[in-house]
Amino acid sequence: MRERWAAWRRRLAPRPHASIQAFLLRATCVALLLVLGADFGWQYGHAAAAIDAAHDRALARVAAGYLRALRARDADTAKIPADVFREEVGAAAAPTLRFRVADDRGTTLGGDPLLQPPPAGGARPAEPAQVYRDRIAGAEHVVVAVRGLVAERSQPALVQVAEPVAARAAALRAEVVVLGLREALLAAALLVLVRLAVRSGLRPLAALGESIRRRDRNDLAPLAVAGPREIAPVVAAMNHMLLEQRESVDGGGSGARGDLVDDRAEQPGRGEAGNGRGTL
Numbered sequence: 066m067r068e069r070w071a072a073w074r075r076r077l078a079p080r081p082h083a084s085i086q087a088f089l090l091r092a093t094c095v096a097l098l099l100v101l102g103a104d105f106g107w108q109y110g111h112a113a114a115a116i117d118a119a120h121d122r123a124l125a126r127v128a129a130g131y132l133r134a135l136r137a138r139d140a141d142t143a144k145i146p147a148d149v150f151r152e153e154v155g156a157a158a159a160p161t162l163r164f165r166v167a168d169d170r171g172t173t174l175g176g177d178p179l180l181q182p183p184p185a186g187g188a189r190p191a192e193p194a195q196v197y198r199d200r201i202a203g204a205e206h207v208v209v210a211v212r213g214l215v216a217e218r219s220q221p222a223l224v225q226v227a228e229p230v231a232a233r234a235a236a237l238r239a240e241v242v243v244l245g246l247r248e249a250l251l252a253a254a255l256l257v258l259v260r261l262a263v264r265s266g267l268r269p270l271a272a273l274g275e276s277i278r279r280r281d282r283n284d285l286a287p288l289a290v291a292g293p294r295e296i297a298p299v300v301a302a303m304n305h306m307l308l309e310q311r312e313s314v315d316g317g318g319s320g321a322r323g324d325l326v327d328d329r330a331e332q333p334g335r336g337e338a339g340n341g342r343g344t345l
Contacts, residue, residue: 086263093259101248112240117207120233124162124209125194127153128224131164132213147175163201163227171223177201180225183210198230205230269296277303285311 130153150164165176179201195210206227214221269292276288287304290297 086260086267089263090256090260093256097252097255101252105244105248108244109241112244113237116233116236116240120207120228120236121194121196121209124196124207124226124228125211127162128164128194128209128211128226129213131166131226132211132222132224135166136214150176161229161232163206165223165225165227167223167225169221169223174222176225177227180208180227182223183208183225199227201227207233266293269293270299273300285314 131150134149134153147164163177163180165178165180166174167182168174171182181199183195183197197208197210199206199208206229208225208227210223210225212221212223273288273292273296285307287307288300290300290304292300
């Protein structure tokens with residue numbers, strides 16, 4: 066257990082980075098993934114809700130328009146023509162939608178008999194339409210039910226229009242593709258901007274290195290403090306090192322000569338002997 070914990074600590078320990086630019090770019094990528102992922106999730110949920118609401122309103126308009134078309138023709142509730150529905154929704158959308166017209170007692174007057182009556186208590190008087198989900202012919206559908214009069218002096222009729230959920234899923238997939246492309250373009254633009262910003266921010270450091278390389282090796286003059294304040298501690302530390310080296314060079318020569326004179330003063334005979342003029 067201790068060995069495993071030690072291994073995890075070694076993995077989590079901070080490591081020196083070979084490149085500041087690469088480190089900042091990796092950190093920016095992680096931050097962008099987190100932010101854009103959260104934004105994509107929110108946009109996905111908002112798009113799904115917007116598509117559902119738009120399709121529900123469209124189905125309600127189709128049902129209400131079908132009622133108005135039947136009322137304009139003064140259609141008999143015992144015979145509901147299907148061509149009116151196809152004219153109302155259009156030839157392209159008619160095959161994907163199912164409709165059913167029933168009287169107040171629930172008897173099917175026309176349309177698809179597979180559509181079941183809406184659940185009791187699902188609609189309130191203030192609501193113009195009742196929206197619910199039902200499984201029809203093995204596929205899940207969203208059904209919108211609208212009540213109204215088909216002909217004068219007739220009993221209220223119920224018009225149901227059903228749309229397969231797969232149609233909404235296709236619309237949502239198209240929206241997801243658009244969202245994904247937009248998020249990818251945004252991430253690419255932000256990465257380019259961050260890269261340019263990092264290179265611009267590190268340019269003074271590169272200029273400092275270039276100025277140091279161009280200096281003479283015997284030049285111990287302090288460096289000029291120029292650039293952003295993040296570089297100032299580096300320049301100050303290098304100037305302190307140069308000052309110490311200059312002081313050691315300046316004081317080291319005189320100190321060595323002073324030590325030599327002191328040694329000769331303490332041992333005068335040694336010097337004479339060394340010259341061959343020592344006394345016997």
